[in-house]
Amino acid sequence: xxxxxxxxVLDLTSVVVGPTxxxxxxxxxxxxxxxxxxxxxxxxxxxxxxxxxGMSPKFLHFNRGKRSITxxxxxxxxxxxxxxxxxxxxxxxxxxxxxxxxxxxxxxEDLSPLNPRLVHCAxxxxxxxxxxxxxxxxxxxxxxxxxxxxxxxxxFEEPRYMPFVAADHMTGFLAAQAICAALxxxxxxxxxxxxxxxxxxxxxxxxxxxHMYQRTYGPxxxxxxxxxxxxxxRPVRTADGWICVSPNTDAQAFAFFEAIGRPELKxxxxxxxxxxxxxxxxxxxxxxxxxxxxxxxxxxxxxxxARQIPAMQVNAMEELFDDPHLVDxxxxxxxxxxxxxxxxxxxxxxxxxxxxxxxxxxxxxGEDGAAILGEFGFSADEIESLMxxxxxxxxxxx
Amino acid sequence: xxxxxxxxVLDLTSVVVGPTxxxxxxxxxxxxxxxxxxxxxxxxxxxxxxxxxGMSPKFLHFNRGKRSITxxxxxxxxxxxxxxxxxxxxxxxxxxxxxxxxxxxxxxEDLSPLNPRLVHCAxxxxxxxxxxxxxxxxxxxxxxxxxxxxxxxxxFEEPRYMPFVAADHMTGFLAAQAICAALxxxxxxxxxxxxxxxxxxxxxxxxxxxHMYQRTYGPxxxxxxxxxxxxxxRPVRTADGWICVSPNTDAQAFAFFEAIGRPELKxxxxxxxxxxxxxxxxxxxxxxxxxxxxxxxxxxxxxxxARQIPAMQVNAMEELFDDPHLVDxxxxxxxxxxxxxxxxxxxxxxxxxxxxxxxxxxxxxGEDGAAILGEFGFSADEIESLMxxxxxxxxxxx
Numbered sequence: 001x002x003x004x005x006x007x008x009v010l011d012l013t014s015v016v017v018g019p020t021x022x023x024x025x026x027x028x029x030x031x032x033x034x035x036x037x038x039x040x041x042x043x044x045x046x047x048x049x050x051x052x053x054g055m056s057p058k059f060l061h062f063n064r065g066k067r068s069i070t071x072x073x074x075x076x077x078x079x080x081x082x083x084x085x086x087x088x089x090x091x092x093x094x095x096x097x098x099x100x101x102x103x104x105x106x107x108x109e110d111l112s113p114l115n116p117r118l119v120h121c122a123x124x125x126x127x128x129x130x131x132x133x134x135x136x137x138x139x140x141x142x143x144x145x146x147x148x149x150x151x152x153x154x155x156f157e158e159p160r161y162m163p164f165v166a167a168d169h170m171t172g173f174l175a176a177q178a179i180c181a182a183l184x185x186x187x188x189x190x191x192x193x194x195x196x197x198x199x200x201x202x203x204x205x206x207x208x209x210x211h212m213y214q215r216t217y218g219p220x221x222x223x224x225x226x227x228x229x230x231x232x233x234r235p236v237r238t239a240d241g242w243i244c245v246s247p248n249t250d251a252q253a254f255a256f257f258e259a260i261g262r263p264e265l266k267x268x269x270x271x272x273x274x275x276x277x278x279x280x281x282x283x284x285x286x287x288x289x290x291x292x293x294x295x296x297x298x299x300x301x302x303x304x305x306a307r308q309i310p311a312m313q314v315n316a317m318e319e320l321f322d323d324p325h326l327v328d329x330x331x332x333x334x335x336x337x338x339x340x341x342x343x344x345x346x347x348x349x350x351x352x353x354x355x356x357x358x359x360x361x362x363x364x365x366g367e368d369g370a371a372i373l374g375e376f377g378f379s380a381d382e383i384e385s386l387m388x389x390x391x392x393x394x395x396x397x398x
Numbered sequence: 399x400x401x402x403x404x405x406x407v408l409d410l411t412s413v414v415v416g417p418t419x420x421x422x423x424x425x426x427x428x429x430x431x432x433x434x435x436x437x438x439x440x441x442x443x444x445x446x447x448x449x450x451x452g453m454s455p456k457f458l459h460f461n462r463g464k465r466s467i468t469x470x471x472x473x474x475x476x477x478x479x480x481x482x483x484x485x486x487x488x489x490x491x492x493x494x495x496x497x498x499x500x501x502x503x504x505x506x507e508d509l510s511p512l513n514p515r516l517v518h519c520a521x522x523x524x525x526x527x528x529x530x531x532x533x534x535x536x537x538x539x540x541x542x543x544x545x546x547x548x549x550x551x552x553x554f555e556e557p558r559y560m561p562f563v564a565a566d567h568m569t570g571f572l573a574a575q576a577i578c579a580a581l582x583x584x585x586x587x588x589x590x591x592x593x594x595x596x597x598x599x600x601x602x603x604x605x606x607x608x609h610m611y612q613r614t615y616g617p618x619x620x621x622x623x624x625x626x627x628x629x630x631x632r633p634v635r636t637a638d639g640w641i642c643v644s645p646n647t648d649a650q651a652f653a654f655f656e657a658i659g660r661p662e663l664k665x666x667x668x669x670x671x672x673x674x675x676x677x678x679x680x681x682x683x684x685x686x687x688x689x690x691x692x693x694x695x696x697x698x699x700x701x702x703x704a705r706q707i708p709a710m711q712v713n714a715m716e717e718l719f720d721d722p723h724l725v726d727x728x729x730x731x732x733x734x735x736x737x738x739x740x741x742x743x744x745x746x747x748x749x750x751x752x753x754x755x756x757x758x759x760x761x762x763x764g765e766d767g768a769a770i771l772g773e774f775g776f777s778a779d780e781i782e783s784l785m786x787x788x789x790x791x792x793x794x795x796x
Binding site for chain 1: 399400401402403404405418421422423426440443444445446447449455456458459460506524525527528529530531533534535536537538539540541542543544545546547548549550551552553554556557558559560561562563564567568571572573574575576578579580581582583585586587589591592593594595596598599600602603604605606607608609610611612613614615617621622623625626627631632633640641642644646647672673676703706707708709710711712713714715716717718719721722723724726727729730741742743744747748749750751752
C-alpha cells in the first residue's frame with residue numbers, strides 16, 4: 001500500500017510551490033483535492049500553450065494525481081464549502097498570504113476547532129513575525145531576496161536567476177516534508193498542528209548552509225565555498241563534447257592523476273590531500289580541464305569509471321528522453337490523458353517497496369466538484385443548489 | 399512537542415545529500431545518530447578551513463542536532479555494531495551504493511528481519527534497475543547528467559553548474575520527505591519498508607516538470623519554459639542597484655504598467671492577457687527593464703508594493719545578516735559551540751506550532767560513541783572491548 005494511502009489533503013495552492021508539495025503527496029497515495037478559484041490555477045495558462053484551454057503542459061506535470069473542485073471563495077457559501085471539506089480532511093495546505101487566509105475563515109485558528117487532527121500548512125513568501133510578512137512573492141522575488149541571484153553574480157558577473165523556479169520547487173519539497181513530519185507527530189499525539197513554511201527563510205537557509213563559510217566565525221570571514229564558486233568549477237570540454245568529473249577523496253584524486261597520465265601530481269603539495277586541493281582549487285580544476293581535452297567523452301567515461309572516479313556525460317535536456325538509464329527505469333512514460341490525448345508524463349522518481357498508487361490524470365478545472373461534495377456529506381439538494389453559484393461545474397471542453 | 403520526537407535515526411550519510419535529509423529530521427526532533435567511518439565524514443575537511451581539525455563551517459551547519467559514533471565497518475565487530483543499532487531505530491538512511499551496502503550486511507533484506515518496523519532509505523546516485531546503478535555520484539555528476547547544467551547553457555552559452563550543490567540539497571529534502579511519508583504509512587500498517595531515492599531520476603524529474611514544456615506533446619515540441627529561459631528574465635537595474643519584479647497576473651501587470659507611467663500598455667495586444675505576455679515574453683521583460691531604470695530601488699519598492707506588485711531588492715549574500723526581516727525573525731543566531739566557541743548558526747526556517755526541539759551542537763567525531771552503545775544495550779564490558787577496536791573513541795581536541 002502506498003505510504004500516504006488514506007490521507008486526504010485539501011489543496012488551495014497554485015502555480016508551482018504548493019502544487020509541487022501536493023504532487024509528491026499524490027505520488028505517495030494521498031487523496032488530493034485541488035480547490036481552484038473560478039479563474040483557475042494561474043499555471044493552467046502560464047504553463048505554456050496547451051491542446052485544450054487551461055491545460056498547459058506544466059499544469060499537467062504538476063497536477064497529476066489530483067482532483068479539482070472550483071469554489072468561489074468570495075461568496076459566503078463558497079467559504080462554507082471550503083470549511084466543511086477542511087473539517088473532514090487530514091491536511092490543509094495553501095500558499096495564500098496569512099491575512100487573506102484569515103479573512104476567508106481558513107486560518108489555523110478557524111479550522112482547528114472544527115478538526116483538531118488537522119495539519120494546517122501555510123506556505124508563505126515571508127514568515128510571520130518579520131516585516132516582510134504578507135508581502136506578495138513569486139520564485140523570482142525569493143531568488144533575489146535570499147542571495148540565490150547574488151550567488152549567481154559571483155560566477156556570471158551580474159545577479160541572475162537560476163533557469164528553474166528552484167525556490168518554488170525546494171520550498172514545495174520542504175512543505176511536503178514538514179506536513180508528513182506533522183502527520184508522524186499526530187500519530188503519536190492524536191493532534192494536528194499549524195506549520196508555517198516561509199520561502200524566504202527556507203531559501204536563505206539553503207544559501208547560508210552552503211555559503212556562510214568563514215562568515216560562520218565572524219564578520220571578517222569570507223562567504224562562498226570556493227569549490228563551488230570558482231569560475232573553473234564547471235563541466236569540462238573533451239575532444240567531442242562535455243564531461244563532468246569530480247574526484248573529491250584522495251583515492252579518487254590519485255586515481256584521476258593516474259588516468260590522465262600525471263601520476264607525479266599525487267606527491268605535489270598543492271594536490272596531495274583534501275585540504276591541499278581545497279586551498280588550490282583553481283589550479284586543481286585547471287589540471288582537470290587540461291587533462292581531459294585529448295579524448296572523446298565516451299573514452300573518458302570508460303577509463304574513469306574503471307577507476308571508480310565519479311564521471312558522467314553532460315546530457316542536453318533533449319537527451320534525457322533517450323538516456324539509456326532513464327529508458328531502463330521507465331522514468332518518462334506515455335500517458336493517455338482523458339481530455340488531452342497522448343502526452344508524456346513522469347512516474348514518481350522515488351520508489352517505495354510497499355507500493356505506489358495508481359494516479360489519476362491532471363484534472364480539468366472543476367471536473368470533480370459534485371463528486372467531492374458528495375464525499376463530504378453534502379446532500380443532492382445542497383449540491384444542486386451550490387453548483388449554480390459558489391461551486392462551478394466542470395469547464396466544458398472547447 | 400516536536401513532530402518527530404521519539405523517532406530514532408541511524409544515519410550513515412556523508413557530505414551534503416544525506417546530512418541535509420537528517421538535518422531536517424533533527425530540526426523536527428528526531429534523534430539522529432551519525433555513524434562515521436574512522437576517516438570521518440568527508441565534509442569535516444572538505445567544508446572549509448576550521449578552527450579545530452575536522453570541524454569545517456559547512457560541517458557545523460549540516461550536522462547540528464546530531465550525535466556521532468565512529469565505527470570501522472571494515473571489521474566484523476563494526477558491522478555487528480551497526481546492525482545492532484539498526485535493530486533498535488525507526489529509520490536507517492545511507493548514501494552508500496547498493497552493492498556496498500549489501501556487502502556490509504546493511505541492506506533492507508538484511509535489516510528488515512531484525513526490525514520489521516524499520517524504514518530503510520537508500521539515497522543513491524542512480525536507481526536500481528538502470529544501467530548507471532552503482533556508478534559513483536556527486537552533486538556535479540548529477541547536475542551534468544540530469545540536464546541542470548544544460549539548462550544553464552541556454553542562458554550562459556556553455557554548460558555550467560549552479561553555484562550550489564543544489565542536486566544534493568533537493569535530493570536530501572526529498573529523502574526526508576519520503577522517510578516521513580513511510581513513517582506515516584507505518585503508523586497505519588505497523589510495518590516499515592525500503593525506500594530508494596535516486597538523485598538522477600529525482601533531478602531529471604525536477605528538470606522535466608519545469609522544462610519538458612511542448613515536448614510533452616511529442617518529439618517535435620520545443621523544450622524549455624521561455625519565461626524562465628529567456629535571457630531577459632533576470633533582475634533589473636534601477637538607478638542605484640538591482641530589483642526583482644514579477645507581475646504575472648493581469649491585475650499585477652496592469653498595475654505595473656500604471657506604476658511605470660505606461661497605462662496604455664494594458665490595451666496593447668502583446669500584453670493584455672497572461673497568454674499574450676507569455677507569447678511576447680522578451681518584449682514584456684524589455685518593457686519591465688526600461689521602465690525601472692529611472693528611480694532608486696527603495697523608491698520602486700514603495701511604489702510597487704503599494705500596488706501589490708511582487709517586488710524585492712536583490713540581497714547580496716553578505717546582506718542577509720542585516721536583512722531587517724531575517725533580523726526580525728531571528729533566522730541567524732549566535733551559538734556557543736562546545737568545542738568551536740562562538741559561531742553563527744541557523745534556526746529551523748519552518749515553524750511548527752506544537753514546538754521545536756533543543757538541538758545539540760554539531761558533534762566532534764565519535765564523541766557520543768560510548769553513550770550510544772550504552773543506549774542500545776551494549777554492556778560496559780562490550781563497550782570497553784569495542785572502544786579499542788571497531789568503535790573509535792572521540793577525536794581529541796588538538
